[in-house]
Amino acid sequence: MREISFIQQNRERWQSFEEKIANPHQMSPDELADQYIQLTDDLSYAKTFYPESSIVGYLNSLGSKAYYLIYQNKPEKSRRFFSFWTRELPVDLYESRYYFLLSFIVFVVSVIIGSVSAVKNDDFVRLVLGNQYVNMTLDNIEKGDPLAVYRQMGEVPMFLVITGNNIFVSFVVFVFGLLSPLGTMYHLFRNGVMIGAFQAFFYQHSLLTVSSLGIFLHGTLELSAIVLAGGAGILLGKSFIWPGSLPRKSAFIKGVRKGTKIMLGLVPFFMIAGFIESFITRYYNQIPLIVNLVIIIISLVLILGYFIYYPIYIHKHYNS
Incomplete structure (x- = not known):
């Protein structure tokens, strides 16, 4: 040249x-x-x-x-930890907002597909959730405790298993972005179909309200975090396949760095969701309705506040 x-x-x-x-x-x-x-x-x-x-x-x-x-x-280590949560991560969240939106759309569409498929075909639920789980749940419904599965383990062991599994699943969703955004979208679709089929199964047994209140006690944080992990995975895949104006290597390194920070930022939310699922959800049928709703609303406000509103605020503040 x-x-x-x-x-x-x-x-x-x-x-x-x-x-x-x-x-x-x-x-x-x-x-x-x-x-x-x-x-x-x-x-x-x-x-x-x-x-x-x-x-x-x-x-x-x-x-x-x-x-x-x-x-x-x-920055010093103490300052860096503080700035990570108050500045660095919110900036990355704002810049990744369209990937989160795409992930949300894929997940919602897959939930609808799972729900409709389960309602139209009784065998679909068994295909997606497995015969053992369906039979166990039917037995619990007959006993008058449809969500008894949440009491099968002690609180602490369940917290460790559930939290570890949710973090693992979210990182799988993220890492599959290395194959392309389609890799992440496949896992989002798979998880969404399972959720849709699960809720449709309870709907068919006139237990949709019970399952929704029980599931969304922890699911508001858990499912939101999986959607956000999906957005990070789509970002990762896009940075390699469509690097834009940057060299492919530089774009990919930037995508890995940004996606990894988002994933690390999600870990505390998976831990909170795991705590709720292990220590609170098991008492879903003993907790007053108002307490259930308060926990769900607080969880929703936490997700919307930190992952949507606060990044917009930081962007406007530093670019005004």
Whole structure:
């Protein structure tokens, strides 16, 4: 590539980066790191093909400023933990909002498909949930305790098993994004169909209200977190297949970093959901209706507040 073409192709990005370095509050730590990586690639290219050009000095100077800024702003561990939850993760959540929306749509559509299929075909529930589970649930319904499955284990062992399983499932949903967004969508679809078939099964036995109140005690957090994990997986797959204006490697590294942070941010919510499922859901038929509703509403407010409203607030605050 001729030097003039190289400069014309990248000038706008360099100038934009230079302006942002002058006002570092405009950039998130991830954006600063990504821009720095691209800049060092450009500098290496310029040193190789245009070693005597003044552009080498310009890029070297710009890279030094960026390096100093990264080093200067390197947070202490305690500050980093706080900034992760209050700034870094919300910024990534805002930038990933359309992937979360797509994940939500896939999940809702799959729940509807599972519900309709179960209502239309009695064998579908057994196909999806398994004969053993269906027979056990039918036996519990006859005994007047349709959700007795939540009392099969002690509270602490159940908390450890349920929480570990939910975190594992969510990371599977995320990692399958490596195959492509379709890999993640497949797992979202599979989980959604199971939920839909489960609820339809209870509907057919006139127990939809009972199952909904019991399930959504913990499911509001749990299912929301799985949908968010799906969004992170779709982001991961997209970053490799459709890198946009970034080099494929840089886009993929950025997608892995952002997706992993989102997944780590979901772990506490899976732990809370596991606690509710293990210590509270087992008493679904003894808890007053108002208490059930309060727990569900608080869970919903927590999800909507932190994963939707707060990222929008942070975006507006730092870009105003």
